[in-house]
Amino acid sequence: MYRIGEFSELSKTTIKTLRYYEKEGLLIPSFVDSQTGYRFYETSQLPELAKIISLRQMGLSITNIKSILNGSDLEQILKLRKQELETEISLSSSQLLQINNLLEGKSMEKEVIVKELPSYTVYYKEGVIKDFRDIVNFILQSAGECKSTNPNIKCVEPDYCYVSYLDGEYKETDIKIRYAQAVTQMGIPSETIKFETLNPVKAACIYHKGAYDNLRESYSFLLKWVEENGYEIAEPIRERYIDGMWNKASEDEWLTEIQVPIRKK
Amino acid sequence: MYRIGEFSELSKTTIKTLRYYEKEGLLIPSFVDSQTGYRFYETSQLPELAKIISLRQMGLSITNIKSILNGSDLEQILKLRKQELETEISLSSSQLLQINNLLEGKSMEKEVIVKELPSYTVYYKEGVIKDFRDIVNFILQSAGECKSTNPNIKCVEPDYCYVSYLDGEYKETDIKIRYAQAVTQMGIPSETIKFETLNPVKAACIYHKGAYDNLRESYSFLLKWVEENGYEIAEPIRERYIDGMWNKASEDEWLTEIQVPIRKK
DNA sequence: ATTGACTCTCCACTTAGGGGATAAGATAAA
DNA sequence: TTTATCTTATCCCCTAAGTGGAGAGTCAAT
Numbered sequence: 001m002y003r004i005g006e007f008s009e010l011s012k013t014t015i016k017t018l019r020y021y022e023k024e025g026l027l028i029p030s031f032v033d034s035q036t037g038y039r040f041y042e043t044s045q046l047p048e049l050a051k052i053i054s055l056r057q058m059g060l061s062i063t064n065i066k067s068i069l070n071g072s073d074l075e076q077i078l079k080l081r082k083q084e085l086e087t088e089i090s091l092s093s094s095q096l097l098q099i100n101n102l103l104e105g106k107s108m109e110k111e112v113i114v115k116e117l118p119s120y121t122v123y124y125k126e127g128v129i130k131d132f133r134d135i136v137n138f139i140l141q142s143a144g145e146c147k148s149t150n151p152n153i154k155c156v157e158p159d160y161c162y163v164s165y166l167d168g169e170y171k172e173t174d175i176k177i178r179y180a181q182a183v184t185q186m187g188i189p190s191e192t193i194k195f196e197t198l199n200p201v202k203a204a205c206i207y208h209k210g211a212y213d214n215l216r217e218s219y220s221f222l223l224k225w226v227e228e229n230g231y232e233i234a235e236p237i238r239e240r241y242i243d244g245m246w247n248k249a250s251e252d253e254w255l256t257e258i259q260v261p262i263r264k265k
Numbered sequence: 266m267y268r269i270g271e272f273s274e275l276s277k278t279t280i281k282t283l284r285y286y287e288k289e290g291l292l293i294p295s296f297v298d299s300q301t302g303y304r305f306y307e308t309s310q311l312p313e314l315a316k317i318i319s320l321r322q323m324g325l326s327i328t329n330i331k332s333i334l335n336g337s338d339l340e341q342i343l344k345l346r347k348q349e350l351e352t353e354i355s356l357s358s359s360q361l362l363q364i365n366n367l368l369e370g371k372s373m374e375k376e377v378i379v380k381e382l383p384s385y386t387v388y389y390k391e392g393v394i395k396d397f398r399d400i401v402n403f404i405l406q407s408a409g410e411c412k413s414t415n416p417n418i419k420c421v422e423p424d425y426c427y428v429s430y431l432d433g434e435y436k437e438t439d440i441k442i443r444y445a446q447a448v449t450q451m452g453i454p455s456e457t458i459k460f461e462t463l464n465p466v467k468a469a470c471i472y473h474k475g476a477y478d479n480l481r482e483s484y485s486f487l488l489k490w491v492e493e494n495g496y497e498i499a500e501p502i503r504e505r506y507i508d509g510m511w512n513k514a515s516e517d518e519w520l521t522e523i524q525v526p527i528r529k530k
Numbered sequence: 531a532t533t534g535a536c537t538c539t540c541c542a543c544t545t546a547g548g549g550g551a552t553a554a555g556a557t558a559a560a
Numbered sequence: 561t562t563t564a565t566c567t568t569a570t571c572c573c574c575t576a577a578g579t580g581g582a583g584a585g586t587c588a589a590t
Binding site (some may be wrong): 002006009012032043044046047050051053054055057059074075078079081082085086087089091093095096098099100102103105108111112113114115116117118150185196205206207209242253255257 | 267273274275277289308309311312315318319320322323324339340344346350351354355357358360361364365368373376377378379380381382383391401422423454470472474485505507508518520522
Binding site (some may be wrong): 280284 | 538
């Protein structure tokens with residue numbers, strides 16, 4: 001019979017931990033003095049404790065260990081833990097990759113964030129525009145056309161609308177684009193205006209502040225990030241307008257978000 | 266100006282998180298109604314928030330992010346986080362390895378635990394014995410010899426003593442062993458009894474219950490584990506006696522611990 | 531006036547124990 | 561026997577980054 005301190009020495013386990021394991025019902029001292037409350041352990045409990053420690057060593061939770069000791073299926077629990085570990089490792093690896101790229105590049109002016117874009121119901125219109133500056137007209141025209149066949153249509157709050165460039169290459173004239181605007185419900189399609197429900201998708205995103213002149217830098221920065229972090233583009237890129245000439249006078253206050261839908265390569 | 270719910274939608278961040286970031290001083294709403302307490306955010310705060318989220322995405326703590334925003338050295342903090350990640354990954358990998366080996370072998374009768382053996386001051390004696398059964402005599406004799414030159418020597422409480430086998434090979438006769446016993450302080454060495462302070466060392470350990478007949482199975486199980494989990498033997502193995510013929514009548518109650526000092530290969 | 535949607539603050543909860551305060555028991559020295 | 565030291569007991573608070581919920585106030589529409 002050993003007192004808790006001696007048993008703690010023997011097993012190289014802290015007293016706090018032993019008391020905690022008793023509270024959790026993992027390892028009950030073989031005798032407790034009802035007068036003083038002193039716990040007493042025996043050497044035969046060292047292998048019991050070793051089992052617990054060995055399971056903790058594999059990262060299993062106290063709850064899991066408890067159910068294993070109560071006769072649950074060890075193999076199943078280990079397989080679950082294995083999956084957990086695999087996701088942990090892949091997460092840590094991608095964080096490490098991100099940090100390493102950042103330390104090499106040493107450019108921290110732009111921040112890329114990965115987020116899950118939810119499902120949206122949108123109306124959209126595709127077309128070819130002569131010049132970038134025609135985008136605004138294209139958008140206004142689309143909105144008008146949609147309103148004409150769907151007079152009660154409502155945009156979501158807060159607003160979500162974007163343009164995708166559909167040419168496979170970079171062009172400065174005759175650009176094929178799609179404009180999409182999220183709405184609260186499906187409407188009646190016309191010849192030019194179609195409706196669609198977007199699937200949720202993970203996207204790498206970046207905010208672009210200011211006028212559109214150097215938007216291309218943001219694109220290339222973001223696409224480099226996607227490449228370096230082991231992703232590939234899953235769907236057309238969305239150029240999302242948050243603040244622009246329609247509500248901000250100063251070009252410096254314009255705000256655009258570039259969203260690149262991604263999947264792990 | 267957006268209310269918290271709208272800003273939460275815009276940024277894909279939960280309301281709870283936004284309030285928490287305000288409390289932590291990471292992102293203060295651009296306006297708070299002093300009457301109602303309502304928070305109001307502007308689109309210009311989206312990039313601010315993006316910076317925070319991008320740092321969180323790399324696993325940096327709120328505290329670290331706060332100091333980065335206050336102008337701390339980003340590079341240094343990233344390097345620290347990098348180290349953290351590397352240890353995290355190596356820990357998870359070794360847990361995964363352990364689980365995979367277990368799932369393959371499907372033998373869960375024995376539990377291996379890794380622990381840090383502390384520094385001990387020991388007296389020890391080396392010698393050659395004819396047969397395993399002579400170990401007991403060897404030990405008693407060593408204790409007697411030590412007492413004769415060091416009459417006031419005291420063993421540590423609880424006891425720690427072990428035998429190491431010094432032949433490079435497995436032998437059944439003429440076995441060279443070392444017996445070591447932990448004591449509370451250095452003593453005067455004699456011709457046969459020496460003193461030494463052991464360095465702390467990490468060891469893979471297993472308990473062996475019962476008589477010594479099938480001790481070899483425990484050895485081979487433990488050594489297989491060491492091999493499979495990417496370790497190598499760093500020092501002589503310690504066969505540590507906890508319960509034995511000196512205090513337990515029934516052989517079934519004997520308890521021995523095998524400790525293999527290890528290092529990562 | 532009421533309803534429903536939204537927001538506020540405050541509190542408890544999550545893991546696996548660690549730190550510390552205070553009181554009582556155990557043991558050895560004086 | 562008293563005292564001093566060591567050990568143990570219980571109890572409460574703390575961790576990181578939020579999540580969940582209760583109860584109360586706010587806002588716009590009906």
